[in-house]
Amino acid sequence: MVGAMVTVVTHPLVQHKLSVMRDVRTGVKEFRELAAEVSVLLAYEAMRDLELAPQTLDTPIQSGEFPMLSGKKLALVAILRAGLVMTDAIVGLVPAAKVGHLGMYRDPNTLKPVDYYNKLPADIAERRVFLTDPMLATGGSASAAIQSLKDAGAQSIKLMCILAAPEGIAVIERDHPEVEIVTAAIDPRLDSHGYIVPGLGDAGDRIYGTK
Structure with a gap:
């Protein structure tokens, strides 16, 4: 744990997979696969704190009570476009989610988020949202996305990112102090263009092979 609401895995x-992702020699196919893993x-x-409740089941040997997921159902929400590779991978763990x-991009001049797409489950208020x-860089897009979720009624939200910067974490802690951040690493800073340093470059470009 780092702080009250940030978990570094x-x-x-x-850590090994993240290091390979950082390597400039890592190609699109391998980068995409690593991002999913x-x-x-x-x-x-x-999802360590998902609720469990005992349920009676019959094994091939005998009946017994065994833990099964209970509580609120889940929703996975991707910030387009790079978040897609994350949700596509995670849904394999929780196929009922x-x-x-949410379409958000960062204006290269102002570094402010621009909202261009919003399609959420109708019952988002009844679900735990991941x-x-x-990349959590300036934090503007993530904060705006969290606000969009709240406006739609979401009450339980966790933010998952592969890499974070202190500046982005500070924005989330300021704007949405109840939202937990789960990340693989926190790098030292942002550069003048809002990129994480040392980072791994533009995640979307490296995932999809674009510039």
Whole structure:
């Protein structure tokens, strides 16, 4: 744990895969696969507090009570476009989860978020929401996305990102102090263009092979 609402997943597999993602020599296919693998490992930690309740089941040997997921249903919401690779991977763990999409991009001049798409499950207020975006840099897009979720009625939100910067964390803690952040690492700072340093470049471009 780092602070009250930030969890850094320091598992060796997560850290190794993140390091390979950072490498400029890592190609699109491998980067995309690694992003998906890290996302699943982050979800394992982010969903650690899901509620369980005993349910009577018959094994091939005898009946017994065994823990099953209970409580609120889940929703996975991707901040487009880079968050898609995360939700696509995580939904394999929780196939009953509904999936939503929020289109946000950062204006390169103002570094402010621009909202261009919003499609969320109608019952988002009744679900625990896991918001995905590989990079938490300035925090503007993530904060705006969280506000969009709140405006739609969401009450339980966790933000999952592969890499975070202190500036982005500070924005989320200021704007949405109840939202937990789960990340693989916190890098030292942002550069003048709002990129995480040392970072791994533009996650969307590296996932989809664009510039």
